[in-house]
Amino acid sequence: EVQLVESGGGLVQPGGSLRLSCAASGFTFSNYPMNWVRQAPGKGLEWVSAISAISGSGESTYYADSVKGRFTISRDNSKNTLYLQMNSLRAEDTAVYYCAKEGSTWYYDYWGQGTLVTVSS
Amino acid sequence: EILMTQSPATLSVSPGERATLSCRASQSLSSNLAWYQQKPGQAPRLLIYGASTRTTGIPARFSGSGSGTEFTLTISSLQSEDSAVYYCHQYSHWPPSMYTFGQGTKVEIK
16 A cells, blocks of 8 residues: 655744655655645645656756745655755745655656645744 | 646535536646545545546546546536545646646535
8 A cells, every 4th residue: 555654844934944754655666756746725736846766867856936946855765755855935835745656657646644834933 | 837727616516416627728738637636634636647547446436538628527426525626737748847736626515
């Protein structure tokens, strides 16, 4: 059974940092691209970042314009864990952050339960 | 950016009746469209990918159709547990930063 379990959310002041983790199990983690998707309170879904599966040329990373230069996605395939380092946080980053596994193409076939990040003074 | 427009914003349907949700894209997607269901306090769940392929474990009353710019999710006989927000998601145009979600359709039980 595929499981994705996020952690690391919490309350942080504007300008602060947090690192989110997503522990994966039930599939060969290194073989699949992984994503972070967020949802602001009462709002819709917004893609945040993606990281490719491991390949001969290394890993590729992608970011939404709204987080580029502030957030860094990474993965540790030895620990089956996905990360999102979030720096220079803003009030508009307040959201539930979900990690999501990609399916055979680029849709998301499994999602974690989410972790809430609140940016407020 | 490819804009995804879902309609209606809210749909109220009686149990056993058909629910038809629409998703329109600003550019052609071929069949690179997925549908997700999200119940209050829960993570989204994949229902349909490739515009019309039901994922494992999804009841047959859920079906997807369409290609290009017009897509439909149909719930053939609405059950009480189908009350949720439904999102379409296009993954047609690389890179991933180009992938976008619709704003959602809330399905209510009348």
